[in-house]
Amino acid sequence: MIRAVDPELVRNAVQGDRTAMAALLTEVHPGLVRYCRARLGRVGGAYTTADDVAQEVCLAVLRSLNRYRDQGVPFAAFVYGIAAHKVADAQRAAVRDAAVTPTDAPLERPDAAPGPEQQAVSTDLARRLSALLDRLPDAQREIILLRVAVGLSADEVGAIVGMTAAAVRMAQSRALARLRTLADGSLDEVAA
Known part of the structure; x- marks a missing residue:
């Protein structure tokens, strides 16, 4: 979950500090996964698509960091703005690709899933x-x-x-x- 992210961490990440970028993504990723799972749900009984979208959001956040400006709004607003757009893109793609049904390869070991x-x-x-x-x-x-x-x-x-x-x-x-x-x-x- 994205709680009040340390402004210094955000500032350092925006300035290109790779350690700060990694720490920032570590901070925002769990909340993004929950958000994407809640918005996209399960596809075929798994959250794979939602987890992939959360990963795409993280990459988009990294690519957009240089454009982020602190304007008195929490960093979470910036992140969830990107997430909302990526989720909408995934929903449009799911509608487009609804006719395609992938087949899974047979399991080689017992499945521990429910x-x-x-x-x-x-x-x-x-x-x-x-x-x-x-x-x-x-x-x-x-x-x-x-x-x-x-x-x-x-x-x-x-x-x-x-x-x-x-x-x-x-x-x-x-x-x-x-x-x-x-x-x-x-x-x-x-x-x-």
Whole structure:
């Protein structure tokens, strides 16, 4: 999760310090993975696409560091702006490539992954949650993802989406209430 990144670390990374760049990516990568997984979900029961997109975001952040200017907005706003664009690109590509179904090579050793039943339950729950999130307005969905999936504070999310922390909390409250109404017990059917 991207918490208040040390401004000195960002400054050094922007100036081309490779050690600072590596430390900066180490800091932002886990939150980006959670964000991309929440936005893109599983494809074929795995998060491979979301993880690849998170990696692309990291590369884009590195390439864009020289254009970053501290304007009083948290560095996370810069990073999640890039992430939102990369996720949108991946979603467009997924729609374009939906007809192509890759085949996996047979496993040479036993698979330690969850069995078919657990995968089906998890995939169904993820599908239901994704469908519910898709029914929210874009701003509310983004706030829920950044607050719940990524774990950012209301202040951090506010800086990213251009709202006050109080407005973020209010929008989050409204979004959660709307999700409860939309779900209306439909998620209770899924076994844990």
